[in-house]
Amino acid sequence: MLEAAGYTVHTAPNGRDGVELLMRLGDGIDCILLDLTMPKPDGEETFREIRKVRSDVPVILSSGYSGKEVSRRFSGKDIAGFLQKPYRSEELVTAIRRALS
Numbered sequence: 001m002l003e004a005a006g007y008t009v010h011t012a013p014n015g016r017d018g019v020e021l022l023m024r025l026g027d028g029i030d031c032i033l034l035d036l037t038m039p040k041p042d043g044e045e046t047f048r049e050i051r052k053v054r055s056d057v058p059v060i061l062s063s064g065y066s067g068k069e070v071s072r073r074f075s076g077k078d079i080a081g082f083l084q085k086p087y088r089s090e091e092l093v094t095a096i097r098r099a100l101s
Contacts, residue, residue, distance in 0.1 A: 001089040002096065014039045015046030022053050029057055031080070031099050033092075036063040036070070044073065051077075058099035062087070 002009050010025065012018035015038050022029055032050060036043030043061070050059060058080035061070055070082050080099035083091060 001092055004089075005093045005096075007096065015041045015043065015049070018046060019049045019053060022050060022057070026054070029054070031096055032057055032059045033083075033096075034059055034061055036061055036065065047074070047077070060095050060099055 010021055010029070012021050018032075018034075018038075022032070034043055034047060034050070038046065041049075043063070047059060047061075050057065060081040060083060061074065061079055062083045062085060063070055064085045067082055067084055081095045083095055
């Protein structure tokens with residue numbers, strides 16, 4: 001969906017690999033879409049590790065959890081947005097554009 005909208009996309013199968021990718025690419029990463037239910041470690045721990053590496057990168061959270069639950073768990077943690085699954089490609093592109101602006 002994002003490549004079709006003109007973005008370069010890097011993927012990681014789990015949180016550990018995602019943080020390693022961020023460390024390797026550094027400023028080459030402009031925004032992160034983070035699934036809260038990803039494995040090794042889960043999304044919350046991955047978010048904390050992302051912030052240790054880059055506190056400035058916008059992070060959009062995605063989950064099947066409700067927005068209220070995510071707001072409670074991430075209150076005050078500077079997230080760039082939230083997408084509740086399932087979502088449409090237009091919603092994803094809009095969230096990315098908003099996070100990057």
